[in-house]
Amino acid sequence: MIAALRSLFLVAAMTTASAAGAEATRSILSFDELEGWAADDHGAALSVFLNTCGDLGDPDWRALCGVARTYDAAAAQAFFELFFRPVLVEDGKDALFTGxxxxxxxxSRTRSxxxxxxIYKMPPEARAANPWLSRREILSGDAMQGRGLEIAWVDDPVELFFLQIQGSGRIRLPDGGALRVGYGGANGHPYRSIGTELVRKGAxxxxQVSAQMIRAWVRKNPEAGAELLFHNPSYVFFREVTRVAPEFGPLGAMNRxxxxxxxxxxxxxxxxxxxxxWVEKDGKTPLRRLMIAQDTGSAIKGAQRADIFFGTGDAAGQEAGRLKDPGRMVVLLPIQRAYAMTPDEF
Structure with missing residues (x-):
């Protein structure tokens, strides 16, 4: 995606802390109004919900998590319909799904x-400064040199740039092994889209803008391409992730x-x-599916904005990079919470 830099914070309840949130409208829907609801695999969604619901702090969410553990896959649809209500949250902006x-x-773990x-770990002084050095200053200066901050070295600066956009990834090692890296912090500079810059320049x-097209342009124009990457001053640092088994996905914002x-x-x-x-994604390949909000992103802002996780590897990347579709997303909230947030529904 031109997508999410993952940050490790947990929000267990909908908040109106920002002015944007305060302006949102919320309407309770019926499950019959969710297109394709009955045809989904609710058991698969329940399994994913259970992966993180134990980390939710509020009493109503904790209670629902306990109840969820008593339901099997065959009864998952009944669980969601009994204890939740669909709430459509709108902020005046069109829905957008990316991947x-x-x-x-x-x-390699050694330079060659x-x-x-x-791939750098975050230096201590960067945590105390906001912002710290820009991407250009980090990569062109000597602030990182000789400090043992390297987790690994890779063979492609363009892929490393996109690794920073994704915020996590796997590094294939020469001996057949692998290591996984996750988001470890950022330099505090705002993200600037290099795709938008290519359009501005007329390139x-x-x-035409997609991750694949950007990669191709940078590789075809190595000097101009290197300068283009500096257009984005934001720089992401990583940490090695050792406790997640290879068969599981990367850690999201809930640290699961x-x-x-x-x-x-x-x-x-x-x-x-x-x-x-509940995701109702339109476009060339419509999707109707119950998903779980388990991650965040610096580019994911708004009531009707979501990024869908497509998996690991090049094939997943190609699918994710092509996704830019309209539609609708509906949040399922515990019944009392849903009605408390939509007083006009009484």
Whole structure:
């Protein structure tokens, strides 16, 4: 995705802390109004919900999590219909679905002529400064040199750039092994889209912009491409992730693995992390599915904005990179909470 830089914070309840959140409208729907609801695999959604519901702090969510553990897959639809109500949250902006994935890069734990682009841990002084050095200053200066901050080295600066956009990934090692890295902090500079910059320069048309097209342009124009990457001053640092088994997805904002095509990144101002979300994605390949909001992203802002997790590797990346579709998302909230937030429904 031009998507999410993951940050480790947990929001267990919908909040109106921001002015944008305060302006949102909320309407309770019936489950009959959710297109395709009855045809979904609710058992799969329940399994993903259980992966993070134990981390939700509020009493109503904790109680629902306990009840959820008593339901099997066959009764999952009944569980959601008994204890939740669909709430449509709107902030005046059109719905937009994009996709993200966990990239795989070739790399090594030691530097070589091939593997010479470092994946850095966050230096202590960067945590205390907001903002810290820009991308250009980090990569062109000597602030990172000789400090042992390298987790690994990879062979492609463009793939490393997109690894930073995704916020997590796997590094394939020469001996056949692998290591996984996750979001470890950022330099505090705002994200600037290099795709938008290519359109501004006339190098690409707006309809051409995709991760694949950007990669191709940077590789075809190495000097201009290197300068283009500096257009984005934001820089992401990583940490090595050792406690997640290879068969599970990367860690999301709830510090739990996200699940392919069942986890989304959403804006916690409008959508509580851990909440079920009914996705009605339109476009060339419509999707009707119950997913769980288990991640966040710096580009994921708004009541009707979501990023769908497509999985790991190049195929997932190609699918995620093509996704930019309209539709509708509906948050499932505990019954009392839903009615408390929509007083006009009484």
């Amino acid at each position: 993200y994935f966990e990239p795989e890069l070739d790399g 002529d091939r593997f010479r682009y470092p 690409l048309g707006a309809h 693995s996200v699940t392919t095509m069942r986890s989304i990144a959403a804006d916690p101002v409008y959508t509580p992390l851990g909440a079920p979300v």
